[in-house]
Amino acid sequence: MKPLLVVEDLRIAFPNRDGGMTEAVRGVSFTLGRERLGIVGESGSGKSQTGRAILGLTAPEGRVSAKRLEFNGVDLLRCPPRERRELRGGRIAMVLQDPKFSLNPVMTIGDQIVETLRAHRRVSARAARGRALAALESVRIDDPGRVYDLYPHEVSGGMGQRAMIAMMLIADPDLLIADEPTSALDVTVQLQVLAILDTLVSERGMGLIFVSHDLRLVSSFCDRILVMYAGRVVEEVEAGGLTNAKHPYTRGLLDCLPRLGEARHPLPTLDRQPEWAR
């Protein structure tokens, strides 16, 4: 089967203070089928920038280059802006970290979902409302009619994130990029939201890129994990085989988490080696 997304030698550079460019992502390559891929790393590792570049959301001063960046055979870096706009939100969608900041605060949740839908599909206002309600229901919101008319500040974090997922899925994308979709949520709510994402992804046969700093969470959720450090992929592991991870960074990252019922005082810390970043 042809892969959904091909990324080869992706590089993203930003201007630094000395007038030169600093590479935040330095030659990332991977292919994605209709599967769940996790990208894990610490802040500054380039994981979010990788996700954003696929959508074309890199900040204007950043420079993106790649040998190949193809979505379903479309060359994302060379296609006309109009085509890119249609893909974004239509066939590639993104769920962001915190619904408090990523939803429009002065628009009701229902109107925002309808706006997304009508940006990509020609549907009547009435049909759009119906589909928005159905989308809210599909993310297990009990009373979609009520939530439709609420503003983002009137709902909880978990509810807001579900509304965001509903909005991202309404145009039926083939690829969903989720950038820390549950980091702002409580643990129990986190699992509910993940269960919803999981069902939707498997029912619709979407590809999912799950960007997160939480190695354990990602390993319990994804099929495959890319571990990023200083702008590079240092290791690729099968989700089940996390304990067999070889790279000292991956192992160190796993090791420094406190665990229930294990007294390790002091905790091991990460001894960063300069060659990891090379």
Place this chain on the structure above:
Amino acid sequence: MSLSSVGIEVRDLRVVYDGFVAITDISFRVNPGESFGIVGESGSGKSTVLRAMCGLAPRAAGNVQLVGAGGPSPALPVPGSKSFRRLMQMVFQDPYGSLHPRQTIDRILAEPLAIHGIENAEMRIERALDEVGLGTGFRFRYPHQLSGGQRQRIAIARALILEPQILLLDEPTSSLDASVQAEVLNLLEELRGRRGLTFIMVSHDLAVVTHLCAQLMVMQRGRTVEALSAADLAARRVADDYTRNLMEASTGFRRTPASLGSAS
């Protein structure tokens, strides 16, 4: 009695905002030199308990009292007094929000000293920076020039510069990367050992809480759901369903048979 052994007792604490009861009758006692954890989800009132203890939230009813090795003593400062505040300091969750963006580290650390009229600020600032492992090179930088972990060290230094006996920690590591979290937890533990500090730590992460605290309390909707020891939790001896849910959730995502079925 020396000040090196102060604990705290909270009895029937209640916090009310505009008729909404945020905290209902919370009681616990932390003996001198011990660490106590408060676990719960957002909105459970765990941070409000800390804030009410140090006077940042209004107390509608109940008592907060310092206790020495032999129990409560009239010689210990009463809540609200300047000496009480000096003994009890707080470290906040978000080091990006809790440090003044337009003040240098030097000024941030000098302010509590000025408020409490403490002499030789110079030396104390240098020592405080040293203690949190930053060194004096950081003294004249601004918060935006530091990483998240370094900022949280500054927040800890700011709390410690008054030489408090009790440290209130409100999710001190939840906005940090895992490796940095380990470093900050180790630092807290080391400082506790060196100074005989009493910790009260709020977190949503059971593993982090049990790492530092031997006793903990689970809160939900402003009430205590369960009080237990870290050993109980590790051995899964929990009485309440809510605690069990939290414990299950902390092990990660698990595909239920239902969602597996729909995948095929």
